[in-house]
Amino acid sequence: MNPRNHTLICFFAAVLTLIWGTALRAQVMGETVLIRAPVEHDLYTAGRHIEILAEVDGDLVAAGQVINVTDTVLGDVIAAAEIINLRANVLDDVRAAGRQVIVIGEVGDHMVAAGENVTLESGSRIGSWAWLAGESVRVSGQIGQELKAAARHVIISGEVIGDVELMAEQIEILDGAHLHGDLIWRSEQPPLISDGATIGGRIIERPLPEHMEDDDTVPLAAFIFFAVSLMITGVVIYLLLPQVTDQTMVILRSQPWLCLGLGVLVLITTPLVVILLFVTTIGSLLALVLLACYLVMILVAVVTGIFSVGDLGLRLAGKGDNAGKGLRILSFLIAITLLGLLQLIPIVGGVIKLAVVLFGLGGLALTAYRGSQQEMA
Known part of the structure; x- marks a missing residue:
């Protein structure tokens, strides 16, 4: 090995x-x-x-x-x-x-x-x-x-x-x-x-x-440091935005395939919109703002996607409905661990990583849309 x-x-x-x-x-x-x-x-x-x-x-x-x-x-x-x-x-x-x-x-x-x-x-x-x-x-x-x-x-x-x-x-x-x-x-x-x-x-x-x-493979220490940073970032995001994370997990449970399709759409179309805006003088500033929001959204999507994996584990263990914040965070840390192990499997690791991003993006986008609809109502 x-x-x-x-x-x-x-x-x-x-x-x-x-x-x-x-x-x-x-x-x-x-x-x-x-x-x-x-x-x-x-x-x-x-x-x-x-x-x-x-x-x-x-x-x-x-x-x-x-x-x-x-x-x-x-x-x-x-x-x-x-x-x-x-x-x-x-x-x-x-x-x-x-x-x-x-x-x-x-x-x-x-x-x-x-x-x-x-x-x-x-x-x-x-x-x-x-x-x-x-x-x-x-x-x-x-x-x-x-x-x-x-x-x-x-x-x-x-x-x-x-x-x-x-x-x-x-x-x-x-x-x-x-x-x-x-x-x-x-x-x-x-x-x-x-x-x-x-x-x-x-x-x-x-x-x-x-x-x-x-080759130029990322050193072991850097890989582990990235996993550690993701753990810390996820905990901070959940403590700051618990409602957004919880609502996204609910949406992912109820409409997973809609979230997957929407995630593909957001992942592909947003960079195209940014490129089109950069071509125009007036839209360049808006493109920078959209690009920054897109990168932040991907980070939050990864975190919410991993929280959803942890939520699935809690439900399989019979603790999903009554889990508090502490147990949610623990399930998130264990989900990162499991996904980290799966990354070592060729091809499978990459597919799982992409799936987490797509489901997370779709769930987050749907959460934002429904939240805006409720505010308008």
Whole structure:
């Protein structure tokens, strides 16, 4: 299997470990979510700014813009946000996706994280293995078993008990780093290993995947960063425009084929109208406005299309009619994960991606039309 696909499957599969059958016993929503009292069950929360200041006796599942966890979590932590700060002790696993993922506390078992910057600060500890991906990955703490990282820049100054496998443009092993196992590296240039670093095993060079050497395929870290950005954008859009998203999902359920046909029409005709307007002097300004609206509409359509996939999953699980915002957001994140996995299948992935855009565009256009009709009435 292609190493890039293997890593992507591991990343997306880790997110899918969220247990659908668990009853949702707590849903906390709001612009700012502040948890001060101990939570004696699983906690599912979404908001712009989330602060967990008390112990959670179960799993913590959170989505938002900024997430700070400063007290103990007895179960797993699954988080998606722009900025994630884990200062607490997590007794089980951590799966995190964000622009910045910072770990200062301890994780009892393994960790899977992706983002622009993923940092394990000095004093942090991962009890088991860690798989990290991003533009920049920095490990200053301790990892109890193996470390696998894919990034543009990897910096290690901490301790890794097991083997270390790295794929990056630039690799630095700094003073104070202690790698007990083998260092396995894939890069166009050799790693920079300081004299003060200790490597207990072998230093093994492995070839880069052929696609990274021979074509312009988007790097793994960029692909994952796009998925993370889409997760964050979708959560923000839903929190800002919940009625639009909900109405579009209702329309897609009731009239899917009409939405599909309308989506094809909007996708094809709008660029033609923009081109025709650009030809005329008077219409050029209008063309720019229409083009900007069209691009925004495609983004919102993709988000609503993915929410509809999540809604289908909720209905198959028997939770569609009574789902709150928290569960809607969770289903959206899992839908992105599933679609990400399907993108790895040749041809099928492209067809599914196009279908999500077309259904989303059609549903959004029909929602806008019916909304304008109601205002006129």
